[in-house]
Amino acid sequence: MHYLFNSDKGEIFYLKSLNDLSNLDISKLLWLFNDKKLMDEKVLNGDFLGPRKEMITPWSTNAVEITQNMGIEGVLRIEKFYTYQEDTSFDHLLNQKYTVLDENTLNIDKKPEPIQYIDDIDGYNASEGLALSSEEIEYLRQLSKKLNRKLTDSEIFGFSQVNSEHCRHKIFNGVFILDGEEQELSLFQLIRKTSNVNHNRIVSAYSDNVAFIEGPEIKQFTISRPDLPTSFYEKKIKTVISLKAETHNFPTTVEPFNGAATGTGGEIRDRMAGGKGSFPLTGSAVYMTSFTRLEKDRPWEQFSNRRKWLYHDPVELLIKASNGASDFGNKFGQPLINGSVLTFEYFTPDKKYGYDKVI
Structure with missing residues (x-):
């Protein structure tokens, strides 16, 4: 079942449910949606802009949870649609145009692709951009022999994620040999050494996903x-006082608003979750991108x-990422109170350097 609620502002709420909603449920929804009215029509023709049906928005997740807390059973999804104008700009990764809103609008009829068994792990690594090292590829080859079968695409892809530098910190925990001499400490050990030598007011560090220092009496x-x-x-x-630094580089590069928003969310x-629990107070945001080229009086x-x-040019990226990081923090009562921006590019005859992937 589906229900359409509209307002005078050209905004339409599309609600999908398992079953018919009672009059009491409808009255609750009208109260919840404030200025919206339940439409008699079940089919709307026209030009509309809304989320891709395959991607349930965070807004929908929150809205459905609210209906559950109100005692409305069976609501599966609630999404916002807008009347589309020709000059409307939108993010094609997240949204799309619709010419009709009906019972099939949010139905996902795609079927999973068949499982692939990979013959050439090296080639699959290159074609899918998995960035597996030669040692990792050899490990997978030996695993395939041990199992006496070919590995599937999902197995190789999954391995590339769980064994990535992001998850394993192989470089930071690795052994470094400089000028033929093995170094005493890894990069992580060097970082941790600072708190061991200068303990100061540290309560806890490197034992959780957050560090703690002694604060004042209040x-x-x-x-x-x-x-x-x-x-x-x-x-x-x-x-x-809890201290946390969170990087969300590639997600913010691909989808600036939500990438930066979930970066703030991960930090919060x-x-x-550290210790006995805490509450957020303030946040800071730092952005490093390639040149924005906004001003003509910057000869460099x-x-x-x-x-x-x-994906996105630096200007669009900075605006959307800043909005996303602030938006998520505001929902938890954590404003961004300071930050910084650095732009950098450097070209040589052979190479180009720059923060094309935002930091």
Whole structure:
């Protein structure tokens, strides 16, 4: 079943449910959707802009959860659609144009592709951009022999993810040999050595996905009893401050708003999950991109022509990423209070250097 709710602003809510909704459920939804009205029509023809049906939006996930908390059963998905104008710009990765809204609009009729058994692991690595090393490819070959069968595409792809530098930190934990001499410490050990030598106010470091330092004594405005309606009072508490740095480089490069938003989310998640739990206070954001070429009085940006970007140009990336990081933080009461931007490119006769993948 599906229901359409519209407003005078050209916005349409498309609700998909398992079964018919009762009059009580409809009245709850009208209250929830505020200015929306339930449409009598089940089919709308025209030009509309909405999310790709294969991608459930975070907004829909939140909206469905709200309906569940209101006692409305059977709601599967709620998505926002807009009347499309010819001059409307939109992100083709996330949204698409529709000419009709009906019962099949959000139906996903794609079937999984058949499993592929890979003959040439080296070739598959190159064609799919898995960045497997020669040692990893040889390991997979030996594993295939041990299992007495070819490995599947999903197995090789899965291995490339779980054994990636992002997950394993093979370089940071690796043995370094400089000028033929093996170094005493790995990169990670060098980083950790700073806190061992200068412990200062560190409470905890490198034992969780967040670090803690001693904070000041403050007055906390709190309740007398957490389990009953009760009065508030002030009490002195000794604080511990959580510190977390989160990088979300490639996701932000591909989809700036949500990539940066989930970067903020990962940082908040790790700090709230550390120790006995905490609450977010403030955040900071740092961006490093290639040249924006916004101003003509920057001669260092004019030595080369504007390039064609695989995903997003630096200006679009900075605007959307900044909005995304702030948006997610605001939902948890964590504003971004400072940050920095660095742009860099350097060309030689043989190579081009730049932050094409945003940092």
